Amino acid sequence: MAENKRNPxxxxxxxxxDTPVKKNPAPKAPKGAARSQRNWRHPLxxxxxxxxxxxxxxxxxxxxxxLSSAMTILVMTIVLALPTGLAVLIGQVERLGVDWQRAAxxxxxxxxxxxxxxxxxxxxxxxxxxxxxxVQLLDKALALAEFQQHSGMGDxxxxxxxxxxxxxxxxxxxxxxGGASALQPLRxxxxxxSGVELVxxxxxxxERLTSILAMLERFTGGLAVLxxxxxxxxxxxTIRLAIxxxxxxxxxIKLVGxxxxxxxxxxxxxxxxxxxxxxxxxxxxxAGGIAWLNTTVRQVAALYESGFELLPMPAGxxxxxxxxxxxxxxxxxxxxxxxxxxxxxPQ
Amino acid sequence: MIRFDQVxxxxxxxxxxxxxxxxxxxxxEMAFITGHSGAGKSTLLKLVMCMERPSAGRVHIGGQxxxxxxxxxIPYLRRQIGxxxxxxxLLFDRTVFDxxxxxxxxxGTPRDEVxxxxxxxxxKVDLLKKENLFPISLSGGEQQRVGIxxxxxxxxxxxxxxxxxxxxxxALSAEIMTLFEDFNRVGVTVLIASHDLPLIARLDHxxxxxxxxxxxxxxx
Numbered sequence: 001m002a003e004n005k006r007n008p009x010x011x012x013x014x015x016x017x018d019t020p021v022k023k024n025p026a027p028k029a030p031k032g033a034a035r036s037q038r039n040w041r042h043p044l045x046x047x048x049x050x051x052x053x054x055x056x057x058x059x060x061x062x063x064x065x066x067l068s069s070a071m072t073i074l075v076m077t078i079v080l081a082l083p084t085g086l087a088v089l090i091g092q093v094e095r096l097g098v099d100w101q102r103a104a105x106x107x108x109x110x111x112x113x114x115x116x117x118x119x120x121x122x123x124x125x126x127x128x129x130x131x132x133x134x135v136q137l138l139d140k141a142l143a144l145a146e147f148q149q150h151s152g153m154g155d156x157x158x159x160x161x162x163x164x165x166x167x168x169x170x171x172x173x174x175x176x177x178g179g180a181s182a183l184q185p186l187r188x189x190x191x192x193x194s195g196v197e198l199v200x201x202x203x204x205x206x207e208r209l210t211s212i213l214a215m216l217e218r219f220t221g222g223l224a225v226l227x228x229x230x231x232x233x234x235x236x237x238t239i240r241l242a243i244x245x246x247x248x249x250x251x252x253i254k255l256v257g258x259x260x261x262x263x264x265x266x267x268x269x270x271x272x273x274x275x276x277x278x279x280x281x282x283x284x285x286x287a288g289g290i291a292w293l294n295t296t297v298r299q300v301a302a303l304y305e306s307g308f309e310l311l312p313m314p315a316g317x318x319x320x321x322x323x324x325x326x327x328x329x330x331x332x333x334x335x336x337x338x339x340x341x342x343x344x345x346p347q
Numbered sequence: 348m349i350r351f352d353q354v355x356x357x358x359x360x361x362x363x364x365x366x367x368x369x370x371x372x373x374x375x376e377m378a379f380i381t382g383h384s385g386a387g388k389s390t391l392l393k394l395v396m397c398m399e400r401p402s403a404g405r406v407h408i409g410g411q412x413x414x415x416x417x418x419x420x421i422p423y424l425r426r427q428i429g430x431x432x433x434x435x436x437l438l439f440d441r442t443v444f445d446x447x448x449x450x451x452x453x454x455g456t457p458r459d460e461v462x463x464x465x466x467x468x469x470x471k472v473d474l475l476k477k478e479n480l481f482p483i484s485l486s487g488g489e490q491q492r493v494g495i496x497x498x499x500x501x502x503x504x505x506x507x508x509x510x511x512x513x514x515x516x517x518a519l520s521a522e523i524m525t526l527f528e529d530f531n532r533v534g535v536t537v538l539i540a541s542h543d544l545p546l547i548a549r550l551d552h553x554x555x556x557x558x559x560x561x562x563x564x565x566x567x
Contacts, residue, residue, distance in 0.1 A: 043455070045457065046455030046456070046457065047455070049455070049458060050452070050455065053452065248436075248438070249438050249440075251436075252437075252438060252449070253449065253453065254422070254425075255396070255398075255425065255430060255436065256425060256426070256430070256449055256450045256453060256497070257422045257423065257424075257425035257427075257450065257454065258422060259419075259422040259453075260419075260422075262422075262453060345398065346396075346398055347398075
């Protein structure tokens, strides 16, 4: 084994002859040149610098491939806006349902012969029940007047020689939690009172609406799961293409000592930037969509003598949407880079 | 610095890349590996870079047994080695400056120091005026010098080169070799794979000759 005679003593400030390569050395702490030891004092700064570089690379990609980036972002936007929009709409209709539920009542129809003081007595005994919040008695005359006013059949009734309408006691329960079935015992107790013909729970159709809404909600949930899956696929495909187009660069980076994390970082930033833009666009789309729908919703509501309108999406929900989009972008990118980058090795 | 203990490399297709290789290159030494193409020169360098693992035997770099190195440790090994390739392996969408800065960016060198060290490396290969050009506008010899600047910018203890003069004319080749000798003079261990025998013969260095994966000659 010949020694190099030309260079007996290296004048460089390198550490001793055969500097051992330590196992698992701390990242960003290259050994060898004494000057590099300065890095020990700046690990955070260089780490932040690397993140800033990666974020810049992600933005650079947007600038260099504006069309394909826009396509990806638009697909992500639609995929995000669809289930979110449905969820927002269902939430709004639910709000309507809750309003109606608050007005839920038991209608107690009295026997035809019961009226006046007897009816008032019945009203008072119902009011004394624990589960009852409020009672209102419509005696036969009032019931007739109301019916005439609302049904448009006033003329027909006038032809009758007697008042066919029974007196009604409207009962507002303390609580409507648990729906119609929870009101059943109260209903039975009132029905057992003498003088009561029929007790009707007005909650039933609201329950039907609620269960239809629950079904729609579940449908939206399923749709959201599917669409999130689609979004991840779009993201992974995009990132995979981005990785492939930079295969050589990745090989060179690995050759000069770039870690997998270093190679991965710009791609994760691309995922997050795409997610961020898609989330913001989806928010804009929903806000615009709600405003656009509202003009017709108001018209329909006016026909039903209701002041109902769609409320704008709360800012909190919008921020949640954007945050979710960023996370999904990150997750999609992560799934794409996981094995792929490990597999690209210098040849 | 580099020690091979009975190292063999057999490829899955049955090809014997290296056969029972035994040698030691000391710190501060400069040596050539020579032999016909297919004799195992590139395989040897790949083992040093941990781009491939030996089928048998141990490779030690800087006292570290590469056998004990996990895949997560490999980047940190490579940061202490500078490599020069025949095909340069430059990134053509980045400027000369950015190409040379890459190893510094990767090992997290502070920004203010990056510029200084990149310019020092470019000055050494006489390309200071071309730092803002893209590699495509450089000649073959200049591209190779960019590759060399990138290999030495982070002051590695070990410099490897695989056919660094492969595509260059004799005058340029001699110039490149002089550069390597300069680095060696300041203490860098240099190992160059080359089949340019006339050129190597003129330089007075240790020469390892491979033939069909075996070390057939070791001397000056």
